[in-house]
Amino acid sequence: MTNSNVASIEMVHLVKRFGNFTAVDDLSLTVEPGEIFGLLGPNGSGKTTTVNMISGLSAPTSGQVRVMGHDLRTQTRQVRQILGSVPQETALYEELSAWTNLDFHADIFGIPSREKKARIENMLNLVGLTDRKDSPVGTFSGGMKRRLALARALLHDPQLVYLDEPTLGVDVQSRRAIWDYILALRQQGKTVLITTNYLEEAQELCSRIAIIDHGRLVALDTPEELKQQFGGSVVEIETVEPFGMLAELRALPGIKDIQLENRFLKVTTESGTNVVPQVINLAAQCCEIRDINIREPNLDEVFLHLTGTALRD
Amino acid sequence: MFNELGYQLRVVWACAKKDFQAALTDRLFTVLSLFVPVNLLILMSLFVLAGSNAPTAVVMEDQGPYAQAFYQAMSQAHSFRLQITSAAEAEHLITAGQTVAVVTIPADFDAKVQRNQPVQVGVKINNLNTDFTNDIRRAIPLSITSFYAKAFPNLVSVSVQEHDLYVHDTDYVPYLGVSILVIALMMGGLLQAGTASAKEWENQTIKELLLSPASRWAITVGKMLGSFIVSLGSTIIVLLVLIVFVGVVPENWGEVLGFTLLSLVIFNTVGTLLGTVIKTRQPVIALSMGISLPLFFLSGAFGPISFSTPVLQTIAKIFPVYYQIVVLQHAFHGFALNTYGLWGNTLILVGYALVLIVLMAAALQRTTVSH
Numbered sequence: 001m002t003n004s005n006v007a008s009i010e011m012v013h014l015v016k017r018f019g020n021f022t023a024v025d026d027l028s029l030t031v032e033p034g035e036i037f038g039l040l041g042p043n044g045s046g047k048t049t050t051v052n053m054i055s056g057l058s059a060p061t062s063g064q065v066r067v068m069g070h071d072l073r074t075q076t077r078q079v080r081q082i083l084g085s086v087p088q089e090t091a092l093y094e095e096l097s098a099w100t101n102l103d104f105h106a107d108i109f110g111i112p113s114r115e116k117k118a119r120i121e122n123m124l125n126l127v128g129l130t131d132r133k134d135s136p137v138g139t140f141s142g143g144m145k146r147r148l149a150l151a152r153a154l155l156h157d158p159q160l161v162y163l164d165e166p167t168l169g170v171d172v173q174s175r176r177a178i179w180d181y182i183l184a185l186r187q188q189g190k191t192v193l194i195t196t197n198y199l200e201e202a203q204e205l206c207s208r209i210a211i212i213d214h215g216r217l218v219a220l221d222t223p224e225e226l227k228q229q230f231g232g233s234v235v236e237i238e239t240v241e242p243f244g245m246l247a248e249l250r251a252l253p254g255i256k257d258i259q260l261e262n263r264f265l266k267v268t269t270e271s272g273t274n275v276v277p278q279v280i281n282l283a284a285q286c287c288e289i290r291d292i293n294i295r296e297p298n299l300d301e302v303f304l305h306l307t308g309t310a311l312r313d
Numbered sequence: 314m315f316n317e318l319g320y321q322l323r324v325v326w327a328c329a330k331k332d333f334q335a336a337l338t339d340r341l342f343t344v345l346s347l348f349v350p351v352n353l354l355i356l357m358s359l360f361v362l363a364g365s366n367a368p369t370a371v372v373m374e375d376q377g378p379y380a381q382a383f384y385q386a387m388s389q390a391h392s393f394r395l396q397i398t399s400a401a402e403a404e405h406l407i408t409a410g411q412t413v414a415v416v417t418i419p420a421d422f423d424a425k426v427q428r429n430q431p432v433q434v435g436v437k438i439n440n441l442n443t444d445f446t447n448d449i450r451r452a453i454p455l456s457i458t459s460f461y462a463k464a465f466p467n468l469v470s471v472s473v474q475e476h477d478l479y480v481h482d483t484d485y486v487p488y489l490g491v492s493i494l495v496i497a498l499m500m501g502g503l504l505q506a507g508t509a510s511a512k513e514w515e516n517q518t519i520k521e522l523l524l525s526p527a528s529r530w531a532i533t534v535g536k537m538l539g540s541f542i543v544s545l546g547s548t549i550i551v552l553l554v555l556i557v558f559v560g561v562v563p564e565n566w567g568e569v570l571g572f573t574l575l576s577l578v579i580f581n582t583v584g585t586l587l588g589t590v591i592k593t594r595q596p597v598i599a600l601s602m603g604i605s606l607p608l609f610f611l612s613g614a615f616g617p618i619s620f621s622t623p624v625l626q627t628i629a630k631i632f633p634v635y636y637q638i639v640v641l642q643h644a645f646h647g648f649a650l651n652t653y654g655l656w657g658n659t660l661i662l663v664g665y666a667l668v669l670i671v672l673m674a675a676a677l678q679r680t681t682v683s684h
Contacts, residue, residue, distance in 0.1 A: 056524075057520070057523055057524065077526045078526075080524055080526040081526045083524070087520050089517040091516070091517045091518045091519075091521045092518070092521075093335060093518055095335050095338040095339065096331070100334060104331045104521075105521065107324065107327030108327055108328070108522065108527045108532075109525055109526065110323070110324075110527075136338070152521075
């Protein structure tokens with residue numbers, strides 16, 4: 001039994017060790033019902049290990065995980081009934097047809113036989129694969145496989161859906177379609193947990209983001225707040241000749257970060273300040289400006305700042 | 314409770330059906346695994362035939378009754394494949410490597426035998442193969458003894474009084490054929506179940522199973538049932554070859570059916586266990602072959618292991634293959650190859666099956682996905 005006041009996922013001091021290697025290190029966070037929650041981190045940061053513990057595929061070394069109020073140690077089966085999962089590798093039976101894959105899933109998740117056919121038809125229709133229902137999955141494109149994996153995960157009507165890299169290796173058109181399906185899940189009141197290497201994806205979909213690195217939580221907030229924490233604005237200026245007033249620029253109040261590479265200057269201002277006009281004036285005094293761009297910080301920059309590494313390193 | 318049981322049975326059937334459907338799509342592998350055991354049957358039969366009677370040329374320089382009787386004694390020695398030739402032709406055959414020996418019955422054979430004088434039968438051996446050479450060396454004196462026992466019964470006072478345990482003799486190929494049936498069950502079971510399980514890990518589809526609320530027991534039994542159905546195919550083919558073409562007709566059809574199914578359960582469980590632990594198909598295939606052949610030779614495939622050394626007997630009894638050969642030889646030929654009795658051997662095999670199923674479920678229970 002679940003209720004809407006109970007956190008969808010609650011991790012408390014979660015630790016997972018493989019021998020001497022600590023994959024997840026004292027991770028505590030809560031995912032609220034109905035939100036799309038992004039788990040971000042570089043490769044090997046502990047995202048998949050964390051999710052494996054949430055789904056009961058891997059037992060924590062210490063700490064506790066509760067899913068919709070169910071303790072994973074004692075109520076694994078209840079958790080699996082309310083969890084729909086789209087693994088990174090899709091885990092579809094490629095030699096079997098789309099229909100057979102869904103039919104098998106329906107059987108092992110105990111979907112009532114009288115509802116099975118209608119549910120499979122609905123799901124195939126939802127992900128636009130009805131006309132390919134009898135084709136072997138091995139003949140599908142990456143995007144089609146992702147869509148089918150999503151249909152499979154939703155077939156038993158789970159309350160919590162986990163998607164591992166949902167658009168990895170799919171074309172732009174399929175990516176947009178998958179994003180739309182995910183956003184529709186939130187409208188249906190489902191909680192969605194996403195791990196992704198695409199910051200653009202996290203920004204587009206997630207209501208909150210947790211950034212983990214070396215198994216530890218380094219940031220947790222909404223995408224907007226994370227960007228604000230990083231800085232107010234980013235000013236990118238291209239000059240005709242090399243910029244030569246670095247000391248004066250540094251002396252301006254409200255400057256958070258300066259990066260100068262030959263004729264390319266990138267200045268990040270602190271949030272809540274209005275130093276951008278002064279930066280532009282200083283550049284204009286020094287050199288002839290060829291191009292100028294003022295924008296918000298993006299999640300890539302936030303990520304780099306927090307972890308010291310680009311996301312796909 | 315009935316709902317729960319119904320759900321778990323549905324999982325069993327779904328897993329079995331899915332594995333069967335997947336096997337049907339991988340046609341090349343399925344055909345290969347169906348015919349590997351038959352190929353083994355043919356290979357072993359050829360091996361047996363190649364090692365049978367030694368081709369021997371006989372030069373009959375004497376055509377008298379004693380010379381003829383000696384030839385008859387040789388032909389009944391179960392060691393020669395005789396061919397009467399001229400001296401020149403015999404020389405050609407042995408030089409060309411087409412005969413193992415040339416036996417020359419001299420022109421004065423009858424005369425000297427009648428006079429009770431020493432007579433020398435010439436034997437020229439192509440001794441490049443000890444096995445055949447020793448066959449000849451054993452069989453010629455045996456032929457001489459047989460010849461004297463028949464031609465001069467009053468001169469040979471020692472005779473054999475044979476009491477057979479069984480109504481009829483059993484030839485090498487019919488005995489071996491039953492052993493090959495066991496190895497066919499083993500290869501078919503290990504290959505089918507092992508690769509079906511390992512494939513789940515290789516393709517990561519195991520996640521779909523492990524993330525479901527189905528019990529690991531139901532998944533285990535379902536997967537075993539799927540490979541069991543596929544490996545039944547190779548079993549039926551080998552049984553047909555054995556019964557129809559080799560002519561080994563079972564004495565007890567019920568035992569054949571029961572012990573064949575029990576053996577399939579055991580080998581499919583071992584295969585599923587291997588696939589679950591190793592998780593990749595290639596080593597599973599190599600190991601299936603690697604396990605099957607030594608166990609085949611170790612477990613009394615060519616003759617009762619009880620005729621072998623105590624050490625080999627002890628090692629053989631560790632593995633179920635030994636007991637499977639015992640019970641299936643009983644089913645086909647009525648032999649009792651050990652003293653445990655049919656029920657004793659059956660109980661041991663059922664014990665193996667139960668322990669292996671528990672091990673298999675435990676392996677899957679303990680298994681977690683890496684990362």
